[in-house]
Amino acid sequence: MASFVDRVTLYVTGGNGGHGAASIRREKYKPLGGPDGGNGGDGGNVILEVSDQTTSLLDYHHLPHRKAENGTPGLGGDGEGRNGEDVVLPVPIGTVVKEADGSLIADLTEVGTRVVIAEGGRGGLGNAALASRKRKAPGFALKGEPGEERTVILELKSVADVALVGFPSAGKSSLIAAMSAARPKIADYPFTTLVPNLGVVQAGEIRYTIADVPGLIPGASEGKGLGLEFLRHIERSSVIVHVLDAATFEPERDPVSDLKTIEEELAQYRSDLGELEGYVPLGERPRAIVVNKIDIPDGRDMAHMQSEELHAFGWPVFEVSAVTHEGLKELSFALAKMVQDHRDSMPEIEPAPTVLRPQAIGGRERDEVITVRKVSHAGQDLFQVRGRKPERWILQTDFANDEAVGYLADRLSLAGVEDLLAQAGALPGDPVVIGSIEDGVIFDWEPTMETGAELLGPRGSDMRFEGGERLTRRERKARFHERMDAKQAARDELWMDREAGVWTDPDE
Ligand SMILES: Nc1nc2c(ncn2[C@@H]2O[C@H](COP(=O)(O)OP(=O)(O)OP(=O)(O)O)[C@@H](O)[C@H]2O)c(=O)[nH]1
Ligand SMILES: [Mg+2]
Numbered sequence: 001m002a003s004f005v006d007r008v009t010l011y012v013t014g015g016n017g018g019h020g021a022a023s024i025r026r027e028k029y030k031p032l033g034g035p036d037g038g039n040g041g042d043g044g045n046v047i048l049e050v051s052d053q054t055t056s057l058l059d060y061h062h063l064p065h066r067k068a069e070n071g072t073p074g075l076g077g078d079g080e081g082r083n084g085e086d087v088v089l090p091v092p093i094g095t096v097v098k099e100a101d102g103s104l105i106a107d108l109t110e111v112g113t114r115v116v117i118a119e120g121g122r123g124g125l126g127n128a129a130l131a132s133r134k135r136k137a138p139g140f141a142l143k144g145e146p147g148e149e150r151t152v153i154l155e156l157k158s159v160a161d162v163a164l165v166g167f168p169s170a171g172k173s174s175l176i177a178a179m180s181a182a183r184p185k186i187a188d189y190p191f192t193t194l195v196p197n198l199g200v201v202q203a204g205e206i207r208y209t210i211a212d213v214p215g216l217i218p219g220a221s222e223g224k225g226l227g228l229e230f231l232r233h234i235e236r237s238s239v240i241v242h243v244l245d246a247a248t249f250e251p252e253r254d255p256v257s258d259l260k261t262i263e264e265e266l267a268q269y270r271s272d273l274g275e276l277e278g279y280v281p282l283g284e285r286p287r288a289i290v291v292n293k294i295d296i297p298d299g300r301d302m303a304h305m306q307s308e309e310l311h312a313f314g315w316p317v318f319e320v321s322a323v324t325h326e327g328l329k330e331l332s333f334a335l336a337k338m339v340q341d342h343r344d345s346m347p348e349i350e351p352a353p354t355v356l357r358p359q360a361i362g363g364r365e366r367d368e369v370i371t372v373r374k375v376s377h378a379g380q381d382l383f384q385v386r387g388r389k390p391e392r393w394i395l396q397t398d399f400a401n402d403e404a405v406g407y408l409a410d411r412l413s414l415a416g417v418e419d420l421l422a423q424a425g426a427l428p429g430d431p432v433v434i435g436s437i438e439d440g441v442i443f444d445w446e447p448t449m450e451t452g453a454e455l456l457g458p459r460g461s462d463m464r465f466e467g468g469e470r471l472t473r474r475e476r477k478a479r480f481h482e483r484m485d486a487k488q489a490a491r492d493e494l495w496m497d498r499e500a501g502v503w504t505d506p507d508e
Helices: 058-062 172-179 228-234 255-268 297-311 328-345 388-396 402-414 417-423 473-499
Strands: 007-013 046-050 065-067 087-091 095-099 104-108 114-118 149-156 162-165 198-203 206-212 239-245 287-292 317-319 371-377 380-386 431-434 441-444
Touching: 007 058, 007 114, 046 095, 046 104, 065 087, 104 114, 114 149, 162 172, 162 328, 172 198, 172 206, 172 287, 172 328, 198 328, 206 328, 239 255, 239 328, 255 297, 287 297, 287 328, 297 317, 317 328, 371 417, 380 388, 380 417, 388 402, 388 431, 402 417
Parallel strands: 007 065, 046 087, 162 206, 162 239, 239 287, 287 317, 380 431
Antiparallel strands: 007 149, 046 114, 095 104, 095 149, 198 206, 371 380, 431 441
């Protein structure tokens, strides 16, 4: 039976959106037949999907970088770009997905559950789609957005029903081998088991899984030995079984004192799954006690001698031998009953939605809110604009093309960014950053007076960017107030256009 890799860091990137095309139809005798640049295709997503065909995270250990396919660019002649293929990564049941900082993203327990962990960028609109009544033949297209890049942590907590804990060499792996078809490594030196083993037990009608963890020693909770690190593998198990060595040669050890030691270590364990609904701390799970190695005469004597003290813990006690299989059938059926009782007591789990896109996933602002605030950066006052849409628009803009920049200005104006800037006290010429200070685009604010469309000169240019006269701050202020009055009228006009369906905006 496969042992499993417990934790892996995965670097995922959505496919880039293809750029839109700017193209003009050419017909005989009709050199300018209208815009016919197609849209770019969307980039593919990177998706995790819970599969019962996968039992380990080993594949991601070997290949931790995964990227979805890019969308292809739009073409002239209304050629649409092709969408990039999604990359679907199968993960085992019980995989927990976390942010790089450790915060929980998703807990994947249902076969078929899908989580988008890196979104593909959207394809850019071609100039055909950008045409409006006023902007009949746009000389630009929107760029495709880059795919999202993320680092996530996958953790596999085995969903074993029964977890075996105990000192090294107590016979945990031997018990798994004796009770199931699993063949873990067994040897007479401590820490033979380095990663947990998992076996499937069939007891009459009931089937359950059983897992061991590397041996625990005193001080495990302070990092001694290997064991505590692996307790998270058994965090979902319904029953915890103490495996006690009745025939240890170490003079200071015996089953009762070993049991107490392990209980103390379990009590120290602090789970980070505690935040999940229905989580029961390890120390409160049902228990059973297994006294092993009674095939050895000294072991059998010891088991009998301590029987009363062991029963006093209040948990069922089994005396067994993993070597001769004595007592194993009884143990196997008793564990099956405990597992079944636990299963019966579980509340009905609501089926998980097939596609999960939790807020945390994507890392971007999901809501429609746009904020503007004055910030100070490197001794300079800046007006910072944040919001999903304006930041997205920046990514779509080809800043080498003035007409494209004019289109961006119109979008920002229409979304109310200009009003917000004015409210925040920005004056024409003040620096404005859209997005984060580090990655955002910074420019001097030139409020739009008209919708931009009237100002269009030759394709690819925008008259607002011609001339480039430098004005004093006082002049700018006066001119700004004039513009603000004219602006409302311009905006009303734009709205009428839009209501009439001539305005095209991918976000609306
Ligand atoms: N005589 C006897 N020996 C046993 C029995 N069970 C296990 N052993 C022996 O004890 C030694 C340790 O057994 P393992 O199953 O590897 O012990 P473990 O608890 O998995 O040990 P770690 O993986 O190191 O934590 C091996 O030499 C086994 O052959 C038993 O019932 N009787
Ligand atoms: Mg072992």
